[in-house]
Every structure is written in C-alpha cells, then in structure tokens.
Amino acid sequence: MAPNVAPHTTASGYLLTQRQSHLGKRSIAPAVFDRICIESFIYHASIMMLFEPSLDALSSIRRQLDIPGYFSYVEKRDISESLPVQPILQTSYDFFLSIADATKLARISRSLDDAEITLWCHTWLRLLQWDQVDHTDDVSLKLYFNALQILLLKTAPDLSNEEKALQISESLQHGLHIIVSLEPEEYAPSYLLWPLAILGSISILEKEKTAVKDYINLLIRSKRGGQAVWVLKRLNRVWNVAKFRTNCPPSAMRLEGLQILLDAT
Template identity: 85%
Template structure:
C-alpha cells in the first residue's frame, strides 16, 4: 500500500514474462513456486489498482504471461499442485477486477471499445456468480464490490438508476460484513471491498459500519494498511460530508470517483 506499489508490481510482472516456466516438468518445488508467483502477481496487480491510479500492470503483459497455461496445467499434471492457494477462486474473477477498476476510473461516458469491455466483464461476472456457488462470505463481498465498480460506468443506466442499484449493493455488502471473521483473512484482502463500500457510504450508519470493521482490522493486524485505507476514506468522506443526508444526490458516485482518483 506504499506509494511505490505501482512500479514494484509492474516490475514483478515483467520479471515473470522473462522467467522460464517449470510447468510441464516433473520438478514439484519450482512448479509450485511458478504458480504462487503468477497468482501473487494477479492478486496484487488487480486489487492494488483501486488505490493507485497509475497502476495497470496487467493490461500490457496479460497475453505475454499466458496466464491460462498456469491453471489448465493443474488438471493435466501428474504431480499435485496446490489449487489456487492465493486467489481462492478463478483467476478470471481477478482479471475482471482489473478490467472493472480500469473502467470505473473513467469519469466520462464510455466509448465503443470501452462499452465492449464493460459488457464482456459484466457477462463474466454473471457467469461466475452462476457457477461459483461458495459459502465464503468474503467472495460474496468481493462480488458485491465488483458490481459497484461496474455499475458506476454502466452504459445503459442514468445516474439516478446507477445510484439506486449501487445503494442496494451497499446494503447487501454491509450485511455481509457483519458475518466476516477478520482473523481468517489477510487484511489487504478485506480492505479492497471495504474501501469501495466505504467510499459510497454517505450516512453515518453506513460510514460507521465500514469504519468499525476497519478498526477491527487495525486492532487485529496492528495497523498498517488498514490505517492507510481509513485515512483515504476519511478524506473522501470530508469531501462528501455536506450531502451526507442525501443518498440520491450523486454523492455515492462522487465518493467512488474520489477513491479511484486517490484524492
């Protein structure tokens, strides 16, 4: 979460493109290491985009990395590789997070190529929801936050309709939060959806729900990234305070834009 996260993440991606993969060999340790490296890069490159406007490490090297090979190999392998120890769900889901974040940064109406990307990302999200039935509440929270990002730039919705649907997603997300046990997850993993929910919160009840959970992370993880995210949200809330009692006023969309702009 440091200011230099963008160059470090980008550099790790380019290093991976230069590394000779050990997939396809019978050497267990290097193959496992390769999988951990690619998953770690996908994870950090996608979720850290939310906090760093200049970070888009996946777009330029996605094809060069040949990401599907790392995951399809597991099904064909004669050795036992861990099944997504870092991502916990399909890598496509995290690629969708990167695409949705890239689209959500845009404050104007989408152009044709962007609309195509939006439609494809929304379709992937719906397909994931239909296929990946999980009892993991954190993934449901991620799904809700990802919906919010995509709704922000939905090409066929008026701002009033976007605000209404985003508000419904927020209420769903706040209900999920209370069921999460913070000690079961890495703090950065939970901070991604919490930051999105917090940025669109305008009432004291909504903001307190996000603040209270982040405070739990600060206590359990001894500060660090959770403190950094809370400070970012405090700045967003200070700039949207004057309309905190008007949920339909567009302050939800403005708060999310402020978060994405690293205001």
Template identity: 70%
Template sequence: MYQSRAKLRTRTGCLRCRQRRKKCDETQPRCANCTRINLICKWPSGNEPHDGRRGKRCQKNGSDDSIQSPLCLSIVKQPSSPIMPAPFNKEEYCYLYHQFISTILPRLVRKSSIDQTYMLCLAPDYPPLMGAMISVAGMQIAPRPTWSVDCAIQSYLYTIAWLQKSIMVKKSTENDDSLLATVILLSVFEACRLDMAPNVAPHTTASGYLLSQRQSQLSKRFTTTSTAIFDLICIESFIYHASLMMLFEPDLDILSSIRQRLDIPLYFSHAKERDIALPVQPILQTSYKFFLLIADATKLARISRHLIDAERILWFHYWRELSEWNQVDHADDKSIELYYVALQILLLKKAPDMSQQEQTLRLSECLQRGLKMFGSLAPELYAPSYLLWPLAILGSISIFEEERKVTNSHINSLIQSRRGGQALWVQKRLERVWDVTKFRESYSISDMRLHGLQLLLDAS
C-alpha cells in the first residue's frame, strides 16, 4: 500500500524524511534526522515533484527504468551503509557502492573462497579507494544507464587527482593497503571501460612497484588471515593484468623488470606455512606460473625478426613448459584449454626450424579447436576481459570469412552478456587487422595468419 499525501507530515525537506514521514529541519547537505540515524540525505532537484510521487511510481512499476535515473535511487532498498566520505555522500554513489559489493566484487574475487571484508573496511576512511570501487561499478552494472557511466568517470578522475597529490607529498607507501587496493581497482576499471582504448599500463606498473616494496613485511602480514588473503588478491590481480594486457598494450612489460624483486612464490608458501585455507585461488584460474608463461610467450612472439640464439633457447624452454601444462587435468575449467591453444599460436609464430607447411597446418588446427572450445564456455563465470585474450589471438589469425564470422559471434556474445570489458574495442581492433589480412592467392595462408597476429601484437 502507498501512503497518501494527506498522511505525510511534510512536503518539504529531504527525501529520506518524506519517506519516513518525519519532520525535517532542512539542514543541507545532511539534516539532523539523517545524521542521527546515519542515513544519506537526498534532496529534490528543481524538476522533482515536492511530494515524491515520481519516486513512488518508479518503485511501483518495478521495471528496469527504476534505476535509470539517480532521482529514483532513494526508493531502491539498500543494505545498511557506512558513512560515505565526501564527495561520494550522494544517493547515486551509495547505490553504485552497494552494487560493487553485491554484484561486481563476487565477479572479481571468488566469493566462495575469500573473505572480502578487509578491503571493504578500508574504503570509508580512504576516499580514493571508495572512488575506485564506484568507478568500477558504474562502468559494469547492467543495464548501464548514462548517469552511472558519468559517475564512474567522475569517480575515476577524482581518484587520479587524489593520487597525484599524494605523490607530490611523497608519503611512504611501504605498507599502505588502501593505496595498493586503489591502484589495483584502477587497473580493473581501465580493463572494463568502454569509452576509450585501455590504459592499464600505468596502474599495473604502479601496483607492481607497490608490491615490490612490501617484501620485507610479508612474514608479518601473514600472521592474520585477512591481511594474508588481501595480499594474495593483490598479487594475483597484478599478475592477471600484467600478463594478459601485454597483448593489447605493447608498452606494458612490468613483470620482466620486477619479477625477481616480487618473489611471488613467497605469497603462496607463507599461506601454507600459516595454515591459511585457500580452497581455490582468489583471482587466477590456475597457477600463477601459467600466467607468467603467458607474459614470456607474448614478449617473445612480439619480435618480428628472426630469433637470435639466446631467444631460440628461450623458445624451446617455453614450448617444453607449455607441453607440461597440457598434461595437467583441467576438466573443471575448460578455459585453461582455450588458453593453452592460444599460447600454442603465440609460440608457433616464432617456431624455429618448422616448415611452412607444418606451421600452416598447426595454426589452422589451433584456430578451429579454439573457436569450437569458446562456444562451450559460459562468459558469466569469468572476470571481465578474461576471455578476450584468447579470442583476440584466434581472431587475429582468422583470414577466411567463415572464421571471422564465428569470431565476431563470440565477441558479440561477450558484448551482450556485458562480461567482455573491452569487447567492443577488441572487435574494432580486429576489424582493422582483417582489413589488411584479407585472403589473397598470392600470399601463403601461414604468412597471412602470422601477419595478422603481428599486427595485433604491434597494436596496429
């Protein structure tokens, strides 16, 4: 039942007080009632009805339109909130924060195996982290109304400006969890934004630098489960972005420069020593070593000239390592098999002493196998952009019309499911590659496929 206007105690004041039928003292930005019971004030705009009926109609209809305008958000039932730090103490930001907690975070970190509360507790006291959370949510919620994208961009710019000021102060960052979580989420935001090409490299490089400063503190931090799990989330998120986004950003090569300083195995050995239960990894689909191989293979495949002797030795080492991964049972996650196929393609590009005929046959087999595999996967089970990595590689070596149609249909499935992050951008990039690599009788199939892959790796 909806309350009639006659039963309302006032038609003025904040929307919270009107909903609760309380007399409002009309103190802005936060009235006394909302301050007392820790609610966020929502004030009517100039074109909003004074009796709040517009909001009630939004609630009554129960349609998706009810969240298309931030004016209606005061009616959407939300769980209890922390006091949102300025400038995020507005209803639309609060709504996006709750979307991050309930919908976005479980996609980024496996809900079944990880306690996520530690990072959430940091946000109310550190506005840049709150801004990073809101920016990720605003870019990923479905449906994606214009106002949420605007909030995402504004929050992102606010966070960047804050971090720039912090750098000027030259504050010690050796053990700053809030700063590290913020930079990690900025990488997530860049990987899923739709308005421009990804710019993950600066944030991923910064997160790698911050992680490299924490090595002396690791043993102390692993005395509590919450900080240990937080550090594992951060190191795995860094490896995820630093390895996969190399394909799309040629300048991103932070792993090779700081891998030794990070001492990645320590994160996992400390967890075992402290009996910290980790049924599954928080971010990565399989061992971090597989993702380090992805980074190594991507860097080697980017070389356009013939390999020198030292690089040939590396190629054979990577090929043996990849063959060992093929012997591991991944029946519980078929995406690893898809990644295996994409890695094969990368290494086949620089295969020493392989005949063109064999190279052509192997590339074609990998392409057909990979495209078939992709159709059996459920995009909603994976983090944003995760499936784009192997799909981009498969698409780059597609030279026949039927192959490209299948690739495009898979990209469209990611776009429609809103799980593809930069799917639209990758689609456009592949179209540019395809414009150059249309099949011609005067060129060999192998040369055309490898030329498309080189164009992708060069970000052409």
C-alpha cells in the first residue's frame, strides 16, 4: 500500500485500454492474463482511492476500457476451466466499480450537485441490488457492504447531518460485530484493511477505536502486516487531528473523521 500507487495504477489502466481492442484475436493464455490484469486494475483502482486523494483512474477511461468485454470474452471462448471464476475479485466487478463511485462522492464535503445526486442514487441502487445476493459464505463481503454503505451515507442527499451521523453510527456497530467473526488468515491483509480503515475513521469512542486497532494489530502480529502498520498510522493521524476539532459537535465527529481520512490530512 505504497503512497505513490496513484501513477502506477493510472498507467496500468491506460495500458489495458491499448490491449482491449485485440481481445477477440487472443488465444487462451493471453486471455487468462488479460482477465487477471483487469481484475487487478479494478481492485487497486477502486480500493486505493480511499488512501490516495489524487487517484481516480477509473473515471476517465471506464468507457474506453470496456470492462464487460474482458469478462464476457472468457465466457465466449469457453476457457473458464483455465481460470477461476474471478481470480482476484471476491465478488462482481460491478461492486468494486461502486466502491470507486462511492469513494469519489464521499470525498465531497459540500452538498451534491444534480449530476452527483444522480450518480449517488445509481450507486445506492446498485448496492441494494447486490445485497439481494446471498453472501453468507464470505463474512468479509458483509464487511465490505457495510463500509460501502457508510461511504454513501456520508453524502446521502435526502438525510440531515444528524440522520447521517445516526445511521453511520449504527453501521459502525454492525461492522464492529462483523469483525469479531473474521478469521484474518483467510484473507490477504490488504483486502481487509479497506473496510477497517473506514470503520476506524468513524470511531470516536475508545472502545470503538480499540476494536479496530486490536484487529489491525492482529494482522501486524501475523507477520503479514507491513500495509497494516501503514493503515494504523493513518488512523492514528485521523484520530489525533479529529480530537482537536473542538468546534465539532459529537454527532458530527464520525463524519469529520471519515472526511479527514479521505482528505489524507
């Protein structure tokens, strides 16, 4: 989770746009390679937006990239036996595109304009549709859904700040409950750090912060935690900055912490 990931992710996206036009001419091996590359790009381009304020690699090239083509091509060529259903993404690529859209919206600290409200409504609808699928076999997806919901609630156009704070607080408690049932060795640390960072940023009570810190420290102690150390330092900075915002009422502190995380203050 390097701090200079933005230019690398952006460059990989543009490289993929150059390869996409030749999809139909590829044999199995290049097609499998392309599928892995596109999933890796979608994952990093969406997840790392939370930590890199300058990263928005998907918006400018999403149409040009023709993401559905990479996935439908594998099915058309009947090469699914050569490749896991999705070797990198834990769920549909559209869910990760929703993460990118929600993160972009959550960065905004003012009221949304008409175009942004349209995007918000579309993203919220996609999230609700995705939630209709049964994900009981993967607890991490419940945590991702919870964190994505928090991002969208931050800029919900039909809610007051008090209503946002209340619903975000409820989502936090639900997320902290999910953490208890997560087995860290089943997931790559970087995969769990995205929702943990969101939950940590909206934690204002010591018991909430402790729950998040304890789980991140668990990742660190597993000797897979270089990225976890970086995220914990980031959260400590969020908490240190937030505690000096004395003019911020308690009901708004959760929103403030999330904004600090997104701004990389």
